[in-house]
Amino acid sequence: MMSQIRITHFEPAYRDAIRRLNVEWLEKYFHVEEIDREVLSKPEEVILAPGGEIFYAWYEDEIVGTVSLMKTDETCFELTKMAVSENFQGLGIGKLLMEYCLDFAIKAGIKQIIIYSNRRLERAVDMYRKFGFKEMDLGPVIYQRADIKMCLDIS
Numbered sequence: 001m002m003s004q005i006r007i008t009h010f011e012p013a014y015r016d017a018i019r020r021l022n023v024e025w026l027e028k029y030f031h032v033e034e035i036d037r038e039v040l041s042k043p044e045e046v047i048l049a050p051g052g053e054i055f056y057a058w059y060e061d062e063i064v065g066t067v068s069l070m071k072t073d074e075t076c077f078e079l080t081k082m083a084v085s086e087n088f089q090g091l092g093i094g095k096l097l098m099e100y101c102l103d104f105a106i107k108a109g110i111k112q113i114i115i116y117s118n119r120r121l122e123r124a125v126d127m128y129r130k131f132g133f134k135e136m137d138l139g140p141v142i143y144q145r146a147d148i149k150m151c152l153d154i155s
Helices: 012-029 034-041 043-048 093-108 122-130
Strands: 005-009 053-059 062-071 076-084 112-117 134-136 148-153
Touching: 005 093, 012 034, 012 043, 012 053, 012 062, 012 076, 034 043, 034 076, 043 053, 043 062, 053 093, 062 093, 076 093, 093 112, 093 122, 112 122, 122 148
Parallel strands: 076 112
Antiparallel strands: 005 053, 053 062, 062 076, 112 148, 134 148
């Protein structure tokens, strides 16, 4: 199964996938916040135009996962809007997306990646820890649901 997963970069024809996949988990665990609506309805403007990236995980001809790197400054990006379709969870797709993101970040010269999450999402937070993300002070946040901020220094 995992060998059948391929990862691609954003294409306008598949714009809706980032919204669809994220709304699925947001509505299940929390609710869709105004910031989510903004990012998910205009990914080209909010994520791509400032220098970010959006990646999709495909199984056969279906997009089953997504993740984005959103630029916060020249050397730091936020890993955000990570989602895997409920039917495909537990298969390691999130791990593949994370590996792809980190590989991309290293090649792009990104020095730091931050993640805002919620402790209720135990599997996600555990995965971030396995990849070396360390908890840091939450500070001011734009997401009402965020109760943990994690950081990975890439060097």
